[in-house]
Amino acid sequence: MDDVITARLWRRIQRDFPDPETAQRVAGLLRQFIGRLGDSTRGGGVERLMATVVLCAEGKLREIYDLIDLGLTDWRDLLMCHEEMAYGDDEAILDRELGPVAPGDDQPVPGGSRGGExxxxxxxxxxxxxxxxxxxxxxxxxxxxxxx
Missing domain, CATH: 1.20.5 (Single alpha-helices involved in coiled-coils or other helix-helix interfaces)
Incomplete structure (x- = not known):
């Protein structure tokens, strides 16, 4: 599977989880989350779902686990944790929260699939x-x- 973590999402993960090992763990958990959702995310948008987890967790690893559990039950409920993501203009929200896509953002993000279940x-x-x-x-x- 191609890397699902965008460069701007990776930057936000590093900002919210400054410890490098924790940031890698969060990225791995998000990759596995999206992998487990599979095709059921068609309407949700992969970056939008992962960004919702990171933004709603507010830098707390425990919240990442809880939000992923919620998203695995029903990803639409996950989006409701961040009301703007559920009903707003997600591209504008992603640009505001993660920053705009920058030159070179198509490069692979470090970390592979670390993180565990x-x-x-x-x-x-x-x-x-x-x-x-x-x-x-x-x-x-x-x-x-x-x-x-």
């Missing part, structure tokens, strides 16, 4: 529990050292 809800809950445990343990440790 979107994590299941069960996996995400387990990861969240682990983060909370780590955060609590760190704050307890901080209280112990302050008293010394």
């Amino acid at each position: 979107p994590a299941s809800r069960k996996t995400r809950k387990a990861e969240a529990r682990q983060r909370r445990k780590t955060t609590r343990a760190g704050s307890r440790q901080g209280r112990r050292t302050r008293g010394r």
Whole structure:
């Protein structure tokens, strides 16, 4: 499959997810999302759908997973997360949010198909529990050292 991530979308991903590994992961997740949707995206526009995921996530990786899950259920519901994308002039919105197409934007975007499958809800809950445990343990440790 040709790369579905446009150069301007890649620039927006890098802006919203400055960590290079996270940006690569987001791009991989978006590629897999579009691959899993297949021909069902005829009316949605590939860049429009991926841009909606990135814009609505507002730089939060967890939101990328949730929005992809929503889009896999029904991509039209995904577009409703960004009302302008659902009802507006998508080319003007994409130009405003991603920037206009620039010379050289037809070059391949780095990253291939990295990223893995979107994590299941069960996996995400387990990861969240682990983060909370780590955060609590760190704050307890901080209280112990302050008293010394």
